[in-house]
Amino acid sequence: MGKPTGFMEFQRVNEGYEPVELRVKDYREFVAHLSDSGAKQQGARCMDCGIPFCNSGCPVNNIIPDWNDLVYRGNWKQALDVLHSTNNFPEVTGRICPAPCEAACTLNINNDAVGIKSIEHAIIDKGGENGWVVPQPAKKKTGKKVAVVGSGPAGLAAAQQLARVGHSVTVFEKNSRIGGLLRYGIPDFKLDKRLIDWRMAQLAAEGVKFQTNTFVGKDASGKGIVNDAKKTISPKELQKQFDAVILAGGAEQPRDLPAPGRNLQGVHYALEFLIPQNKQVAGEGNNPINVHGKHVVVIGGGDTGSDCVGTSNRHGAASITQIEVMPRAPDQENGPLTWPYWPLKLRTSSSHEEGCERDWAISTKEFIGENGVLKAIKAVRVEFKDGKMVEIAGSEFELKADFVFLAMGFTNPLAQVLDAFGVEKDARGNAKATTDGPGCYQTSVKKVFAAGDMRRGQSLVVWAIREGRQAARAVDEYLMGSSVLPR
Structure with a gap:
């Protein structure tokens, strides 16, 4: 504990943002990490609690009090080592993780939590600037071969x-570039793709091989959110060539809204807008969807919806409205009731702050169009009674819309992949596998394992990293009889 009275002396300091009028002009990252002195001050606020709830609040169990103390003392390189001991990709989580660790911070009971995520961001950026992030190749080879299907955070963590x-x-990836939805789903203004390339170079130097444009299954045509596959490899062939296989693809089936008019021109899944935009920023053609001067409605209140808002702002939309069916959350959580768990409260993203109307407790009844082109949506206000959603009589209204983006989450991973392997699925369509005990992360098919969204369904990047790491240990134990890899 660097400064016993730090939590009483210092207030939380948040990272700085570039002004809205500047950042909406391009797709660059606009968040500035803390200065050395700012990070030191935030580290001083950590109380090194007897029971560090932040550790258990973090899915990868980051050893947060330790690196807070090290930053406070100026031991940045050691702080980076501690950070990397539990997290393969802090440059990602330090930018896009919602920080459940901060919700679990003891200070958060009646004060502002320690800025854990901002300290993490500062540590990894300093590590990159000083060349401390270097390859760690194995001293000797085992002779065992492992195939990882999917190059998102779960697959890359397991591979490393x-x-x-x-x-x-x-690592087998059906798209032309490595990174999964880190690459294709998250806008560049939230996650600069050079960071993926930087970490890929480290993995390659450690011996990881990447095979892109390759679909693992029976038929590559039309499968997945993005699919650049030029080659198909069968599960049988993969199982013959490798000693173990990890299925680590993302949850790629978006939730639909089958209301009348769903097929009108202008109604799209969110990723049909976001993915081509990421490709355009990377110099891979133009986004066929341009909302400049158009009226945009985003249905769904989560991160994907927020990304649609931020991207629409950068296009120069005439108006942006985000609606969701759930009632508006309270502005402030009930700390004594929810701590140390993730609380229900209203969350306003940087994209919302750039310009967006938000509304809650709204159900979309119909997409209205003329000559096959979307013009508006018909919606109704709803309320929840006895656990059921009911429409409020007389509350129907229309909302002008040239484009609607459906951002209501994802239901399950690609069934084509799981079916091709013959893997048993759970009730939600995910690969069925346990996370503890003998045979953890193993599917019903011999030497085939599953991790991340493929096993647990749509979730956070930090959960994917955790599952990738734990699946790697399970595979190592399966192949070698024991493992030195951490859980």
């Missing part, structure tokens, strides 16, 4: 862990 203990790892 397995390569570092000497296994030969090949």
Whole structure:
């Protein structure tokens, strides 16, 4: 504990944002990490609690009080080592994780939590600036070969862990570039894609091989949110070539809204807008959807919806309205009731602050069009009674809309992949596998494992990293009889 009285002396200081009028002109990251002195001050606020609830609040169990103290003392390189001991990709989580660790911070009971995420961001950026993030190749090879299907955070975390203990790892990706939805789903203004390339270079130097444009299954045509596959490899062939296989694809089936008029021109899944925009920023053609001067409605109140808002602002939309069916959350959580768990409260993103009308407790009844083109939506206000959603009589209204983006989450991973392997699925369509005990992360098919969204369904990046790491340990134990990899 760097400064016993720090939590009483210092207030939380948030990271700085570029002004709205400047940042909406392009797709660059606009968040400035804390200065050394600012990070030190935030580290001083950590109380090094007897029971550090932040550790358990964090899915990867980051050893947060330790690196807070090290930053306070100026031991940045050691802080980076501690951070990397639990998290393969802090440059990602330090930018896009919603920070459940901060919700669990003891200070959060009656004060502002320690700025844990901002300290993490500062540590990894300093590590990159000083060249401290270097390859850690295995000292000797095991002779075992592992295939990882999917190059999102779960797949890459598993690949890195397995390569570092000497296994030969090949990552298969159906798209032309590595990164999964980190690459294709998250806008560049939230996550600069150079960071993925930077970490990929480290993995490659550690011996991980990447095979892109390759779909693992029976038929590559039309499968998945993005699919650049030029080659198909069958599960049988993969199982023959490798000693173990990890299925680590994302939850790629978006939730639909089958209201009348769903097929009108202008109604799209969110990622049909976001993915081409990411490709355009990367120099891979133009986004066929341009909302400049148009009226945009985003249906769904989560991060994907927020990303649609931010991207629409950068296009120069005439208006942006985000609606969701759930009632408006309270502005302030009930700390004594919810702490240390993730609280229900209204969350306003940087994209919302750039310009957006928000409304709650609204159900979309119909998409209205002329000559096959969307013009408006018909909606109704709803309320929840006895656990059921009911429409409020007389509350129907129309909302002008040239484009509607459906951002209501994802239901399950690609059934084509799981079915091709013959993997048993759970009730939600995910690969069925446990997370503890003998045989954890193993599917019903011999030597085939599953992790991340493929096993647990749509979730956070930090959960994907955790599952990738734990699946890597399970595979190492399966192949070698024991493992030195951390859980």
